[in-house]
Amino acid sequence: MPDTRSKLEDGELLAAIDIGSNSFHMVVARYVLGQLRVVDRLRDSVRMAEGLDANGGLRPDVLARALDALARLGQRIRTIPPHRVRAIATNTVRQLHKPQAFLVTAETALGHAIEVVSGREEARLIYLGVAHGYPPSGRNRLVIDIGGGSTEFIIGKRYEPLERESLQLGCIATTRRFFADGKLSKRRWREALTEISAEFQQFASVYRERGWKEVYGASGTIKAVGDIASKMKLSRGQISDIAVEQIRDQLLGFNHIDDIQLPGLADDRRVIIVGGLLVLQAAFNELGLKRMQISKAAMREGILYDLIGRASEHDPRENSITALMQRYDVDSDQAQRVEVSGLDLFDQVAKDWELGDDERRMLAWASRIHEIGLAVAHSQHHVHGAYLIEHSDIAGFSRQEQKMLSVLVRCQRRNISRNALDSLSDRLSLPGLRLIVLLRLAVLLHRGHEREALPRLKLKVDGRNLDLRAPRDWLDRHPLTGNDLDAEAQYLADTGFSLNVRSS
Secondary structure: OOOOOOOOOOOOEEEEEEEOOOEEEEEEEEEEOOEEEEEEEEEEEOOHHHHEOOOOOEOHHHHHHHHHHHHHHHHHOOOOOHHHEEEEEOHHHHHOOOHHHHHHHHHHHHOOOEEEOOHHHHHHHHHHHHHOOOOOOOOOEEEEEEOOOOEEEEEEEOOEEEEEEEEOOOHHHHHHHHOOOOEOOHHHHHHHHHHHHHHHHHOHHHHHHHOOOEEEEEOHHHHHHHHHHHHOOOOOOEEEHHHHHHHHHHHOOOOEHHHOOOOOOOHHHHOOHHHHHHHHHHHHHHHOOOEEEEOOOOHHHHHHHHHHHHOOOOOHHHHHHHHHHHHOOOOHHHHHHHHHHHHHHHHHHHHHHOOOHHHHHHHHHHHHHOOHHHHOOOOOHHHHHHHHHHHOOOOOOOHHHHHHHHHHHHOOOOOOOHHHHHOOOHHHHHHHHHHHHHHHHHHHHOOOOOOOOOOOOEEEEEOOEEEEEEOHHHHHHOHHHHHHHHHHHHHHHOOOOEEEEEEO
């Protein structure tokens, strides 16, 4: 379901913002002849993970630093249409106790919506960016990205990830965890390496069994280690296991993090290189790596290619919804009936309710998977379905999108859950409520799973007042539907809506 606001045209600008735990990155590119030409890059070393406390709070000075950086990035993309901009927040925002409070101020500073993605979705985007930086290959590739708060490991082939993992090990988080006082020693390094290596056990054997022929490293830590290795004449354009060990030995020759002086190491990397190198050595050891190529591309480029996919027939979210339908054996004919009716109602009220392409896609997807909870039990299947959607790994979806899908499925029948509605952000709550109403009507109209086509029902809205017209003879022949519509009027009234059903 491509974006009906038009496919990408030659010359259009796209922007991707990576709100990372260490740095904020933005890349602006022009779409030309099916390719991306980068026209601008911006980077701000925010080190947001430094301000994260044990309770999920963010230190005020770090918050101010983040908002200032977002305001600068926002100025650069002010003239780019919102649907051609995608801002992604990663591990530190995932760890916040109240991420929504941060997002409200952050979105205001940036001037665009910000999506929070899971670690595995972050891994998918990283792989997409790295894979597009090299010619397509039929051989398995291993990609490792050490960020500020997490590290992602992906095995993929061509442009498709086959395995994705995300560990809570980043250059900032690991430095704070094992070297909070800044003191360095071989003993502390060995103890930290042992503890970190244990965390690889959850996936290392699966990865080694899957295998790979090429290894790529992405993002700041790996580029920094590559620069050091090059300056020390240990390697050029790649990192070897021997280089990692020799850089470690050089690093541990210093007594304190503040004393570190390594050739090629930038000042803003000095205070976090210890944790990054520690994770890198653990990865080399546990995965049996000998050499790693250094990728120029990373998640921000992946976001750009994902934007292209979303504006074409290659939207990864479509494949994910299809996979969910297959996994839970959804009645595809019923799903299609509900989708067709739901979208017909949507198109009649979209202008008055100020609903756009994003909401239309969301309603279509919710219609297709509204019955997945039946795989658990018929009783409360809408609750079961909502749980499955919220807690599944659904490629291509941000956490906000996944939450919206979950809420729509949860509220498709019976009482509209106030708790579910309150879980949506302020930006999504009103369109979410309106989509719930449309999905409920579509589901109700097809309650009997009949193959008989519905007559054209006419829906008009005025704020929260709904006027639904149906042919008199059809209503007479479907008394159960008439009773359901009467009951629905009461359910909607509890949420402030008025539903008036009339025959015509």
